[in-house]
Amino acid sequence: MTNLSTVFRLSCFVLIFICSSCKQKASSPNAALASIDLKREELLLCSTEQFGDVSFALDCNYEVREVFDLALSLLHSFEYAEAEKTFVKVIDADPECAMAYWGVAMSIYHSLWAPPNADDLRKGSKLIDIAQSLDKSEKAKQYIEAIGAYYKDWEQVDHQTREVRYANKMEDIYLSDKDDAEATVFYALALTSSAAPNDKTFYNQRKAGALLEKLFEERPNHPGIAHYIIHSYDYPELASLGLNSARRYAEIAPGSAHAQHMPxxxxxxxxxxxxxxxxxxxxxxxxQCYAQSVNPNATWTQEIHAVDYLVYAYLQLGDNEKALEYIKEMRGVDTVFPANDLASAYALTAIPIRMALENKNWEDAANLELPKTEFDWEKSPWQEALLHFGKALGYAHLGKISAAENELKTLKELHQQLENRDSYKATQVKIQIHAADAWIQLAKGHNSEALSLMELAAKMEAKTSKHPVTPGEVLPADELLGDLLLKLNKPTEALKVYEVNLESRPNRFNGLYGAAVAAKQSGNNDKATLYFNKLLELTKSSNGERPEITEANQFISKHQII
Structure with a gap:
């Protein structure tokens, strides 16, 4: 890890332009700027490596164009705080550059992440007002009007509607000049960001991916192109289309923590x-390097997000030992920045739940608690629901029906909070309600009702897409359905369900194990051998001692052909 006393410093051209006598025009909008809280701290980037190649400094003084392009590169890798600071350096050197204000407004928009809060929306609106008051080219005017459509009437119009408005404006820019690479890139991102979350045809994402793939051939070192291809194809049905970009993006922008994670x-x-x-x-x-420089007493959300994916991956390899190392590390997190961050709240809640549920450690699941980190849980009902879902499953499997029903009651209350606020997250909690209730009914001996509820949960989950904040469900509904069918002595039906699950979630430890056990109980030793062998191949380098691996070895030893 880089020593933070030597944190990345801007190359000479930045220092030169900051110290140089770039002339400000007499009509500089200083008065309007005085009321806006702009980030003006030193740039803190934990690498001397690059962030990719872009060239798009519309209308700015020649001396600041390289700085503008650095800011844009940072924006394309979602290094939002540093992107804003870099755009602000352009504003300070060239207050008449309208596109610099556009850049700050884009940096606080946070496309694909949690929507900007009220303070950021007010800030963005003021920046757009300044940009619109300045002289600018027709192209700059189009870009500013586009993001302005997102900020307009934000107090009355919902986020999704405003995202669609922005996407429509970006489409106009793209259609007016298809040779404008940045227009294509931002239009593609807007398509993916504004896509309906339950559209399983992935119309917007496919369209965005096709635009970007063509452009990637011409601009193989552009960070936004590679990045947004990954987002466009971040679905089981499309993921294979994004593999080439995933393997390239970290090399294009090695200085970005997010670029290292996104593949x-x-x-x-x-x-x-x-x-x-x-x-x-x-x-x-x-x-970690960035956090030590910006806020040494806190943990940056990018690290927590990466660890969620790390724990998920280690668990699929059957490596509980490595997963537990990171879980213990996350237990020590008490302060996060940005505060009340959606990704951090989700990951810190989900990580220990994954450990318990993936290992079917129902005692641990029943005793789960919310993270000690300071979060406003009243604003995070979706994340809190993960905890109560895990506890409900834990209690139900232990036969503690009353305790499980209390957790189910809490899940229903959280669902009501989300119902009128976020239909996607409300649906995710509804799936958890049906799944938890299914195992409660099974514990009560109501087998038919249990199966109906679990089938409903699996059907609902199949119609929704995962949120980009998570590597996957804490336990897929298809796997829970397969487990329940095994409990009901229906191994043939269970095998079909596990195999469907593996089509959309390949190489999941419990998916392979469940399929192997279902095949074995069905008398299909060929398939049992196939899936047990896949499980052993998957876990061959694992440091864990999961009993499923021992069972797989015993089965293969007994049934291997001599």
Whole structure:
């Protein structure tokens, strides 16, 4: 990890332009700027390596164009805080550069992440007002009007509607000049960001990916192109289309913690666990470096996000030992920045739940607690629901029906909170409600009702896509359905369910194990051998001692052909 006393410093051209006598025009908008809280701290980037190649400094003074392009590169890798600081350096050197204000507004928009809060939306609106008041080219005017459509009427119009408005404006820019590479890149990102979360045709994502793939051939070192291809294809049905970009992106922008992490979205979808581990170790290390410089007493959300993917990958390799190392590390996290971050709240809650549920350690699951980190849980009902889902499953499997029903009641209350706020997250909690209730009904001996509820949960989950904040469900509904069918002595039906699960979630430890056991109980020793062998191959380098691996070895030894 880089020593933070030698944290990345801008190359000479930045220092030169900051210290140089760039002339400000008489009509500089200083008065309007005085009311806006802009980031003006030193740039803190834990690498002397690059962030990719872009060239897009519209209208700015010649002396600041390289700085503008650095800011844009940072923006394309979602290094939002540093991108804003770099755009602000352009504003300070050239206050009449309208596109610099556009850059700050884009940096606080956080496309694909949690929507900006009210303070950021007010800030973005003020920046757009300044940009619109300045002289600028027709192209700059189009870009500013596009992001302005997102900020307009933010107090009355919902986030999704405003995202669609922005996407429509970016489409106009793209259609007016298809040779404008940045227009294509931002239009593609807007398509993916504004896509309906339950659209399983992936119309927007496929369209975005096709635009970007063509452009990637011409601009192989552009960070945004590689990055947004990954986001466009971050779905089981599309993931194979993003593998080439995933393997390139970290090389294009080695200075970005997020660029080191993003390839694992594709690796996770394809079950390439070691590749996911390797890239997230790099990401977590880079994030630690950045945190020590910015806020040494806190943990940056990028590290926590990377660790969620690391734990998930280690668990699929059956390596509880390595997973537990990171879990213990995350237990020590007490302060996170940014505060109340969606990704951090999700990951810190999900990580220990994954450990308990993936290992079917129902006692641990029943005793789960919310992270000690300071979060406003009233604003995080989706994340809190993960905990109560895990506890409900734990209690139900232990036969503690009353305790399980109390957890189910809490899940229903959290669902009500989400119902009118976020339909996607409400649906995710509804799936958990049906799944938890299914295992409660099974514990009560209501087998038919249990099966109906679990089938409903699996059907609902199959119609939704995962949120980009997570590597996957804490336990897929298909796997829970397969487990329940085995409990009901229906191994043939269970095998079919496990195999469907493996199509969309390849190389999951419990998916392979469940399929092997279902095949064995069905009398299909050929398939049992196939899946047990796959499990052994998957876990051959594991440091763990999971009993499933012992069972697989015993079965193969008994049934191997002599």
């Amino acid at each position: 694992s979205h594709i690796f996770t979808r394809l079950g390439l666990w070691q590749e996911s581990i390797d890239t997230n170790i790099n990401s977590a290390s880079s994030a």
